[in-house]
Amino acid sequence: MTPPSFTPTPTAAKRRPRIAFWVTFLALFLAIGGWSIVNPAMASPDEPAHAVKAAATVRGEFTADESEYNAGRGTFEVPELFAQVWNLTCYAFHPETTPNCSPGISGDLSAPSESASHVARYNPVYYTIIGLPSLLPIGAETLTLMRLASALLNAFLIALLVRTIFELRRPFWPLIGVVAATTPMAIYIASSMTPQGPEIFGAMLTLVVLLAMTREPDEGLISRRMWRLVIGAAFFVLARGLSPAYLAFIVVIAVLVSPRWSTVWDVIRNRRIWPQLGLCIAASVGAVVYTLASGSLALGIVLPEPGLTATQVVTRMLRNTDYYFEQLIGVFGWGDTHLPIWTQMLIVCLVGLVIIVGLAMGTWRERAAVAVVGVATLIVPIAVQLLSYKESGLVWQGKYVMPIALAAPILAGFFAERGPMTMGVAKRVAPFVVGIAGAGQVIAFAVNTHRYVNGANGPWTALIEGAWLPPINMWLALTVEILVWVGLTVAVALATRLPDGGESFEPGVPALVDARYPDGSGLRTGADEGEHATPADEDVAPASAEQGVHSADPLPASSDSVR
Template structure:
């Protein structure tokens, strides 16, 4: 009994360390990058402040007449210190300009004035979750508080996804896939005021929990059902395209589980219920889009794209840029991650895909992997093409991340232990690649901190940066390396029922006799027989 209690306490402590260290990483991103450094962060900040004051919608202005404006601006009324945040990012699109040009935040939280946001048509869920600190705090430090709330919410979904993965795939290979999915761009977005971050983290939890549900033998772990229910409900209501991502994830997760036929014959209610649930939780977002429309773009601003062949050609030529953005082109696309970071992530993704495709069996999962890859490449083209003549080619790589992160996760799912056992080559490579990704991630953080501290061509290390947070330039980098190391080491030890730890509250099933399936009991961590 004492030994069992000690094991449970050790598991809980490990997951507390994983959660705390990941949040610390996100918090350091939030602190070490200046206010309004995330793409469209001024618009999202004003929208969040307005929603926190009950202004779910505002007054929509006319269509833009220039391609430099992404869409019609919505007027809202917010405190003056938040209304003027667009003036803080003087360094945006200027990689040689450190953030030292940023003016002081206006000290006026009582005057209410007009402000304009390009995110007026977005669903209000994300903004309600992160905007409430603006009711309690002025812009300085309210902006940082909203960033930290956004980081905390995304941390909760990421950790929930890791817990769900551990329930059904007990291997270090799974963590290799998960860390590959957590690109520097994803962590940066988690830690700024941007709904794209929540969309990515909720999608990670949705991918993982779907496999935990569809891949479970016997009784489905209760915690996996809860994670799936919450993650899909949130994911479907973050942005206009989020319901589509939810549908794609549940469909490819069913196919990728390799048990679609069995589930259809033996658990048809589960399959039908999953799709029905996604449809129901997507309804608020769909109704919002029907009622308020999507982003109101210009008309005929890109007449050359009336030639669809030219539009498709340009979209194909932009694929490399979109890929770079998924790994990390931070800020306003003026802070690309170091080349070494990009190369390590590319190597990791390529190795995972190659090993998964040469794995024997699991044909359905490989088909799902191929379909997902085609969707990641072609899907943005199909979305952009109808409106290319009016809006231009506006797709950014970060928009694809909610479904793109499924690629390394699914590849790792194929390689990790199941009924066929662990893929030996992947098992040998996983520890080294996880460490390499950690180093590449730390390098990306250093590159971003340096860009804002001294400019892209400034000194590599200095005790007198032109700009730094209260933590300082180099101290923030050191703290990030420490937090990242703790996270990876703690995660490496959390390898589930086939790994180092026995799952909590999971009774060991007796050895299955002929014609009998072992049953996995409810609990925080399920086990695959």
């Protein structure tokens, strides 16, 4: 007996993007926040420096006393808590050592004190946000609250990204691409005090919005898409010194893969988006000016090698490619906690699946774009180190190039959406991909927690003598992580049963096409925005319905305009 089919109402389909936003935001905040709470204090590389910088920035200290240090490293006056954070890293680089070696936090934690930071010149925007919890009564929990502020910001960026995808007529291959790009390393970074979180997810949001605007131009969605672009580009470009260059790369790639370059020009000429476009340009120019004026590219901590040559730099970095690649997937702690090789292979297979399908369905220009991203992921680190190795030595980490590298599966996901076959496959594959990716995330969480509780090579079935325990029950935390990813898998499975925008479409064609302009030059706005329909609009409506053209889910401009 065939079970009855699920036929949702058009209203249910319209609400899908909004529901996707809230489900993603709450679920990802729980998942990322779990890492933030379970990890011991200062478990992320350079987290003490970021904590000191945040506490100083939110108190109005934007420059440090660098008289005793290298350029880029200096002393701030901060509460005593932030002077003690440097004492909490005794387990760093020692995977068998648990955080019980730490002397702990004591004394008057609110008393003024001095503490150093080697990110003293970094852009203050991110630090102002995560530093806000430090203005509350100071305690040991302050550090966790600052992490959670960062987790909240990153979950918000991810939720905006997912909502943008679910506003597409055919969202599931792009969603698969984003899921593949969100590696355990990305989630781990999102849970820590570091501007790399909003840099990574701001880059992903920026790319997704640009691809949505050029591949499915929609006058009814253009305003909210542009506000999301402002948010994504701002957090992206204001994160670190290299971010403006990364943003320029992402924009160029998005333009080059536009199915119709005339669409890009049409978007730029649209006066409705000029204010938001101006804000994006202002943020980018401001980031470049700040970087040049402050000298934020200066490395506060350097490891110079006097005899190092340019040839040796290139050779050693090429030899380290496998380790840099591993860092894109998942190397936790201070580079001392690694995922099992079979888990890494699982994640690589997911990314490879998306890229292979995207290359198969893409045009030669689109295939070239994916190749350019791959080459840039390899070449950019070498180029950056060649510019600074004499002063800094080899300090590059693979995670530094994630804003570029993670663009490859996202691009491939958008390219894979062509043709009725791939759409049908996407609906079947999407829940499976989310489930497998979720399993990888849970395994990463368990491996990371085990490293701190019993040490990297400690037993899995019993606590060692002197085991470290996180501030919340670790089994409860693991259960929450499992439930989050199972819930997201179920949510995606349910979403695949909702109607979409049709079995096939041509990228670059406006989503709302007026039948009076079959070439796509006329975008319907009035009737689709809820205004009074003219007789001509009424004549067009039935034809549009027969053609499978969907209607956007307009929201009031004054509320929820960016969600």
